Amino acid sequence: MPPVDANPRLLEVIRTQTEIARLGHDLGSVMDLVAERTQQLTGADGAVVELAEDADMVYRAATGSATAHLGMRLARDNSLSGLCIAAGAPLNCVDSETDSRVNVEACRKIGLRSMIVVPLHHHNTVVGVLKVLSSRPNKFDDDDLHLLGLMSGLIAAAMFHATRLGASELFIQATHDALTGLPNRALFFERLQLCLAQARRENRRFGVLNLDMDGLKQINDNLGHRAGDAALQAFATRLRQCARAVDTVARVGGDEFAVILSQVESRDVAATCVQRYADAIRREGFAFENTPLPLDASIGQALYPDDAEDLASLLDRADQAMYATKRAKKAALAGA
Structure with missing residues (x-):
């Protein structure tokens, strides 16, 4: 049968x-x-x-x-x-x-x-x-x-x-994300919705940063996931230490992080925040079991209401800016 x-x-x-x-x-x-x-x-x-x-x-x-x-x-x-x-x-x-x-x-x-x-x-x-x-x-x-x-x-x-x-x-x-202790995607979106509602009521700006961690796949492939997890934790720690008290730093995906800049007066202020996060990520070396590893990220920003007035469009603009940064890095490496 x-x-x-x-x-x-x-x-x-x-x-x-x-x-x-x-x-x-x-x-x-x-x-x-x-x-x-x-x-x-x-x-x-x-x-x-x-x-x-x-x-x-x-x-x-x-x-x-x-x-x-x-x-x-x-x-x-x-x-x-x-x-x-x-x-x-x-x-x-x-x-x-x-x-x-x-x-x-x-x-x-x-x-x-x-x-x-x-x-x-x-x-x-x-x-x-x-x-x-x-x-x-x-x-x-x-x-x-x-x-x-x-x-x-x-x-x-x-x-x-x-x-x-x-x-x-x-x-x-x-x-919260179990590996890094940062707010996860769900809490990020909840706080983002609250930030949007407050910004509309008070007629003020806020910013969103989309950070894609560079090189995580190579770390995982060459040294294993223990090394990759250690790199993610070090990356998250640097973001957390760099964040202002009013900001939210979250891990929203495997190698994807995001930041809510709840108080930014202009695009120049947002750009200064981007540079501060980039410097914090790169400022010192990171080693796993005596193997030095680089930490870096491609970062994109979007500003409410200058770039978009709804969350989906705002996040899309930050995502596009992040990928533009990533493409520029690849082009610079190819021309080096």
Whole structure:
């Protein structure tokens, strides 16, 4: 008798569990992975991990159509996610336009019509939800609900292993990069949204820096990932030491970092900040097990509102400026 085919979605849950084990205690990366995989397996337009923080629900991981809303806060008492936490049970919204339990305005902002939310448990307390969303009504079925239950269990297990303490420690683990201790992508976007709102109210400027660490791949390839991790930690330390008290320095990807310059009066001030960070990164050598390694970065800047008035465009301008810097470096090396 030929073997019976296993449920492919269950096999994918098992594969996800294996990948989570490799991530260790990096809870932010675990939530990102589970959100991404959950979206793929359910055919959703987007997926979100929301954590309950005081009176709010906060988007701490987001994929697909929800990505642009990473860091967003919603009133806990006026959302399906808040009801899910209070009930401690999964909830299904077939159509947000006719469901009295949902925040219709928030649903329209995100562009969703149907969703499933399942609770995330930590030490017998519901601390958040895993949610999938679709722009179409009645998108999800009982199989999707079962899958979300399994995936939420993976996050809960990661939460348990990341911290045996309470909500405050859980917040730190969920919002900071495990390797460098810097704010992670989710916390960066939350602070960026707050900075934008304040700048609009006060009619003032702020800046964003995008820093791409140069040479990390070569370090990993030649000396291994232990050396690469040490270089990342040294790089992060120099950024942290250089930052002003009002700025936010974050690790937003593998070799990608970002800085929010919350108070800059002009482009010249922003350029001075760029030079200060560049000098801090390069100013002294770095060695791993007696092997000297260079530290450097390609840095791009963008200024609100001079370069853009919305976050997506602002970040894109900083990204373009960073790649222009990287191309100029390569051209200079080729001509040397």
